[in-house]
Amino acid sequence: DTVPVITIDGPAGAGKGTIACLLAQKLGWHMLDSGAIYRVAALAALQRKLDLQDETTLAAMIPILKIEFRDGEAWLDGEVVTGEIRNENCASATSKIAALPAVRAALLELQRSFQQSPGLVADGRDMGTVVFPGANHKFYLTASAEIRAERRLKQLSEQGLSAKLCDLIQDINARDERDASRPVAPLKPADDAVLIDTSSLDRGEVFAVVLRHIA
Numbered sequence: 001d002t003v004p005v006i007t008i009d010g011p012a013g014a015g016k017g018t019i020a021c022l023l024a025q026k027l028g029w030h031m032l033d034s035g036a037i038y039r040v041a042a043l044a045a046l047q048r049k050l051d052l053q054d055e056t057t058l059a060a061m062i063p064i065l066k067i068e069f070r071d072g073e074a075w076l077d078g079e080v081v082t083g084e085i086r087n088e089n090c091a092s093a094t095s096k097i098a099a100l101p102a103v104r105a106a107l108l109e110l111q112r113s114f115q116q117s118p119g120l121v122a123d124g125r126d127m128g129t130v131v132f133p134g135a136n137h138k139f140y141l142t143a144s145a146e147i148r149a150e151r152r153l154k155q156l157s158e159q160g161l162s163a164k165l166c167d168l169i170q171d172i173n174a175r176d177e178r179d180a181s182r183p184v185a186p187l188k189p190a191d192d193a194v195l196i197d198t199s200s201l202d203r204g205e206v207f208a209v210v211l212r213h214i215a
């Protein structure tokens with residue numbers, strides 16, 4: 001594949017989405033929010049009231065789903081689900097189904113189909129390790145759980161949603177733990193990823209570090 005890819009991985013709330021968006025805009029490249037794909041699949045499982053541990057049934061559901069991203073919205077079978085996939089209930093279900101190897105395998109091709117000219121910025125947990133191991137540049141963003149929970153709280157309140165900071169810290173820690181300890185595609189930096197701790201950096205500073213590396 002000659003279409004260039006830049007991957008941005010890391011835990012929830014590390015600022016991957018923001019940086020991926022800024023970078024894709026700057027380069028005029030496509031963007032893949034792989035977490036949104038997992039979230040839409042989890043929402044479909046919740047709607048169908050499937051057992052979130054039933055790997056075979058969940059993996060069999062995925063090929064029949066119509067998952068799309070257009071007009072700035074996420075779509076499941078022709079319905080806008082942008083808001084629904086962002087709630088913590090869906091996030092928690094997402095990290096459960098994302099731990100299942102057959103579910104990950106079923107979503108691989110869809111994720112790789114985003115690699116289109118002139119280039120792709122992909123954000124997630126395993127973009128640099130599994131989905132695009134040959135990426136031109138790989139970044140891994142981290143930040144303390146408290147800082148990440150504070151950022152999530154701010155995001156939620158901007159959407160008119162409320163939450164308790166301590167609940168968010170607990171949710172984030174539980175989700176990190178599940179994402180990092182799963183046997184398949186665990187949350188971890190690729191060997192050749194640039195690590196950036198964003199705890200004490202604002203988005204402009206993180207973006208500057210990223211741009212310096214790809215210059």
Ligand code: C5P
Pocket residue numbers: 012013034035036038039091094095096098099123124125126127175179
């Ligand atoms: O990035 P976001 O918070 O939207 O991801 C939601 C969940 O999807 C993560 O907690 C993780 O369990 C899963 N995920 C994943 N692999 C990715 C992206 C997301 O397992 N590449």
